[in-house]
Amino acid sequence: MKTYDAIIIGAGSVGTPAACFLAQKGLKVIVLEMRAASGQGDNKAAIGGVRATHSDPGKIQICIESLKIFSTWKEEYGFDMGWKPGGYCFPVYDEKNEAVLKGLLPAQKKFGLNIDWIGPEKLAEIVPGINRENLRGGTYSPEDGQVSGLLAPVGFQREAERNGAEFRFKEKVIGYQRTGDQITGVITNKDKYSAGVVILAAGADAAEHGGLLDIDIPVTPDTHEAGISAPVKQFLAPLIVDIRPGPENKTVNFYFGQNKEGQIIFCYTPKELFYGTDRESQSEFMPIIANRMINLIPRLKNLLIRRIWRGCYPMTPDGVPIIDFVPDVKGLFLAVGMCGQGLMLGPGAGKNIASLIVDKKPIISEEANKFFRYSRDFYSEKKETLK
Numbered sequence: 001m002k003t004y005d006a007i008i009i010g011a012g013s014v015g016t017p018a019a020c021f022l023a024q025k026g027l028k029v030i031v032l033e034m035r036a037a038s039g040q041g042d043n044k045a046a047i048g049g050v051r052a053t054h055s056d057p058g059k060i061q062i063c064i065e066s067l068k069i070f071s072t073w074k075e076e077y078g079f080d081m082g083w084k085p086g087g088y089c090f091p092v093y094d095e096k097n098e099a100v101l102k103g104l105l106p107a108q109k110k111f112g113l114n115i116d117w118i119g120p121e122k123l124a125e126i127v128p129g130i131n132r133e134n135l136r137g138g139t140y141s142p143e144d145g146q147v148s149g150l151l152a153p154v155g156f157q158r159e160a161e162r163n164g165a166e167f168r169f170k171e172k173v174i175g176y177q178r179t180g181d182q183i184t185g186v187i188t189n190k191d192k193y194s195a196g197v198v199i200l201a202a203g204a205d206a207a208e209h210g211g212l213l214d215i216d217i218p219v220t221p222d223t224h225e226a227g228i229s230a231p232v233k234q235f236l237a238p239l240i241v242d243i244r245p246g247p248e249n250k251t252v253n254f255y256f257g258q259n260k261e262g263q264i265i266f267c268y269t270p271k272e273l274f275y276g277t278d279r280e281s282q283s284e285f286m287p288i289i290a291n292r293m294i295n296l297i298p299r300l301k302n303l304l305i306r307r308i309w310r311g312c313y314p315m316t317p318d319g320v321p322i323i324d325f326v327p328d329v330k331g332l333f334l335a336v337g338m339c340g341q342g343l344m345l346g347p348g349a350g351k352n353i354a355s356l357i358v359d360k361k362p363i364i365s366e367e368a369n370k371f372f373r374y375s376r377d378f379y380s381e382k383k384e385t386l387k
């Protein structure tokens, strides 16, 4: 039996930064990952958007931390995660959405977020070539940005390993060891490991572990598609979110940006959700998103698309993650239900997990941290889940 201070199940958007920050605090950490490398679960499906401009205080404070970590990572550790500052921009074409977005601003500003309403002239400067017909302006948060979902877990794994963390790939956790109400370790398809704390960061597969642990883990995956173009000359700084429903009546909103390599990376929220974990792309995605993108920025008609893919949002009923110990199962920590925002929540959540486990206190305010509790009423009110 190999013994560690902490076992992390899943080397994804949350598991890799959690390993990094726990190892930095001096814990002996092992990460068990069933796939062949870090970030090969839904992490690599993310288009890379990182913003703190949410409406939920917990997500706001965690993402403020994530932004600090992503934007300084290269300077601090010498590894480029593809960080590109440039902000987020929500263009608006109708009175109703103008009122909705303006209505969110006071609460967002109360949390110190740098976000404001900008008029159509300024917006057209920030988003060159945007369709000006009926454009009313939009919100702009210049301190948000983008990273590479492919590079971020590599950076966190390297720093975790530099601090002594171990990673085991192609190793699936298939059971838990317990003594009374205390989890003492895990069983994989290859070995057994014991530890004082087991952190479940299994993304879309979290609910399956609920079955093994005899607890309810309310995470239901639904699938979303995305794609990426060949690189073009840099022209677009912010990530754009168009919150209009599409004319085809199949999309709720769509969002895209130009990454550090110059590629346009894009995604939409389907009106009718596809529940489950089927990650096969569908033929309807590309025609729908191409129409939407060309309608918004006509010059995008010249893009060459390189590939499309499909991945999961591991959703909780209220759209807010669970980042907490489980009261009735000692030694079990849940870091699950990251919804459509796991890449941006990951570093801040990882740092919070390390602090909750080692220092017994959150890095964010206690009040904001309550939003992530396991024992909350998930059905009390619908929370914001907008990308």
Ligand SMILES: Cc1cc2nc3c(=O)[nH]c(=O)nc-3n(C[C@H](O)[C@H](O)[C@H](O)COP(=O)(O)OP(=O)(O)OC[C@H]3O[C@@H](n4cnc5c(N)ncnc54)[C@H](O)[C@@H]3O)c2cc1C
Residues within 6 Å of the ligand: 009, 010, 011, 012, 013, 014, 015, 032, 033, 034, 035, 039, 040, 041, 042, 043, 044, 045, 046, 047, 048, 049, 050, 171, 172, 173, 174, 201, 202, 203, 204, 205, 223, 224, 225, 226, 267, 310, 311, 312, 313, 314, 335, 336, 337, 338, 339, 340, 341, 342, 343, 344, 345
């Ligand atoms: C199209 C699309 C676009 C997106 N865009 C963004 C975006 O712009 N910004 C953003 O923040 N988020 C985005 N997301 C959401 C983001 O990808 C997810 O929220 C995030 O990856 C979830 O992180 P996670 O660590 O919970 O899961 P994952 O990253 O999937 O990691 C979980 C890991 O656990 C492993 N695992 C599971 N069970 C076991 C087991 N039994 N044993 C061992 N290993 C196990 C899996 O193999 C996996 O590697 C997007 C998602 C999609 C699909």
